[in-house]
Amino acid sequence: MKITVASGKGGTGKTTIAVNLALSIENSMLIDCDVEGPNSHIFFKEPMVKLKDVSIPAPKFDLDTCTLCGKCAEFCQYNAISIIGEKLLFFEELCHGCGGCKIICPVNAITEVDHNVGLIEKGGTEDLPVYHGLLNISEPFGVPIINELKQFADGSKVTIFDSPPGTACPAVEAMRDVDFCILVTEPTPFGLHDLTLTIDVIRQIGTPFGVVVNRDGIGDDRVDRYCENEGIPLLAKIPNDMEVAKLYSQGIPMVTGLPKYRELFEEMFQKIREMV
Amino acid sequence: MKIAITAKGKELGSDIDPRFGRCGYFVIVDTDTMEFEAVINEGAMASGGAGPQAAQTVSKTGAKVLITGNVGPNAHHALEAAGIEIIAGSSGQVVDMVERYKKGELSSTTAPTVGSHAGMR
Numbered sequence: 390m391k392i393t394v395a396s397g398k399g400g401t402g403k404t405t406i407a408v409n410l411a412l413s414i415e416n417s418m419l420i421d422c423d424v425e426g427p428n429s430h431i432f433f434k435e436p437m438v439k440l441k442d443v444s445i446p447a448p449k450f451d452l453d454t455c456t457l458c459g460k461c462a463e464f465c466q467y468n469a470i471s472i473i474g475e476k477l478l479f480f481e482e483l484c485h486g487c488g489g490c491k492i493i494c495p496v497n498a499i500t501e502v503d504h505n506v507g508l509i510e511k512g513g514t515e516d517l518p519v520y521h522g523l524l525n526i527s528e529p530f531g532v533p534i535i536n537e538l539k540q541f542a543d544g545s546k547v548t549i550f551d552s553p554p555g556t557a558c559p560a561v562e563a564m565r566d567v568d569f570c571i572l573v574t575e576p577t578p579f580g581l582h583d584l585t586l587t588i589d590v591i592r593q594i595g596t597p598f599g600v601v602v603n604r605d606g607i608g609d610d611r612v613d614r615y616c617e618n619e620g621i622p623l624l625a626k627i628p629n630d631m632e633v634a635k636l637y638s639q640g641i642p643m644v645t646g647l648p649k650y651r652e653l654f655e656e657m658f659q660k661i662r663e664m665v
Numbered sequence: 666m667k668i669a670i671t672a673k674g675k676e677l678g679s680d681i682d683p684r685f686g687r688c689g690y691f692v693i694v695d696t697d698t699m700e701f702e703a704v705i706n707e708g709a710m711a712s713g714g715a716g717p718q719a720a721q722t723v724s725k726t727g728a729k730v731l732i733t734g735n736v737g738p739n740a741h742h743a744l745e746a747a748g749i750e751i752i753a754g755s756s757g758q759v760v761d762m763v764e765r766y767k768k769g770e771l772s773s774t775t776a777p778t779v780g781s782h783a784g785m786r
Contacts, residue, residue, distance in 0.1 A: 462721070467712070467713050467714055468708065468711055468713060468714020468715070468717050468718045469714060471717040471718070471720065471721050471743050471746075472721070473717075473720055473721050473724050473743050473746050473747040474724060474746050474747035474748050474749075476746045476747075478717065478742065478743055478746055480714060480717060480739055480742075483713050483714045483717075483739075529713070
């Protein structure tokens with residue numbers, strides 16, 4: 390089974406929920422898809438070791454063959470190619486590596502070369518492997534790494550994906566082709582606002598989902614009422630507990646430091662299992 | 666000679682749009698006759714690469730000079746390749762800048778004036 394932990398708002402507790410859920414269930418693995426700032430591994434003692442590089446195909450132009458017809462520039466949705474003043478300009482950082490320019494070129498002036506965008510590392514234990522990706526600094530687009538990370542999901546295990554925040558391409562990639570999505574929110578107006586944005590997106594993706602309220606007690610009951618009105622299952626509420634925060638600041642997951650919380654995550658998983 | 670001015674509207678009396686890649690319009694003015702036309706900036710809402718796209722649009726109009734507020738690195742690179750002279754730091758109405766240009770009061774910019782994605786903020 391594959392479960393993604395996501396949220397529109399950053400800092401709501403995606404990593405907290407992902408790490409503690411992975412620790413609370415049998416036969417799990419954790420894949421941190423926040424390639425711009427992965428931090429799940431902080432809660433595990435084992436070092437992360439490089440597994441592989443990730444590249445995208447980048448076009449290489451044979452300027453002797455190129456007729457400056459402009460078909461590739463016209464095709465590129467990301468404006469990575471400009472034909473201007475009898476010159477062809479390529480802006481590598483705008484290229485998403487889709488390969489379309491190579492296909493569209495009528496004179497075969499384009500070949501592809503590997504452009505390294507980041508890497509994948511592995512850590513954790515044999516019982517609970519942890520994977521994450523790292524996008525190179527200055528690279529704008531993490532989706533190819535998330536795509537490759539997803540290939541490491543072991544069908545015989547419960548895979549927990551920690552999604553990047555937001556509702557843009559990287560979050561969409563993390564939320565699709567999984568069995569269930571946990572949407573983490575705070576009981577605050579900001580939390581609810583960004584939760585509704587994420588729900589708009591996930592309803593279009595079609596992944597079944599439920600909501601977890603983190604730091605319950607700091608705000609109001611608007612998230613509860615929203616979920617009730619929309620018929621969205623509320624999977625759990627994590628109380629705003631100073632002990633949890635203290636442990637967190639020392640890099641200790643709550644289920645390790647305060648075993649009473651394990652039950653909460655086991656129940657959360659049970660509810661998910663009944664829905665999938 | 667044709668010059669391009671980034672503008673918020675389609676008229677000589679329109680305000681200058683300080684953004685290049687994400688301006689609303691390019692007002693193309695013939696400095697000899699003061700005849701003008703407005704070209705809509707199709708790339709204003711592009712998710713990325715608005716600067717190079719805008720440079721291609723300006724290049725196609727045949728303008729040899731661009732008057733704007735700021736240009737980023739990619740836009741600068743593309744305009745340079747097109748051989749278009751860049752005059753940055755402009756404000757006020759389109760017509761004011763055209764007059765100042767004709768009097769030779771404006772000097773060109775040889776480097777990007779802002780970082781990447783400045784027009785998205």
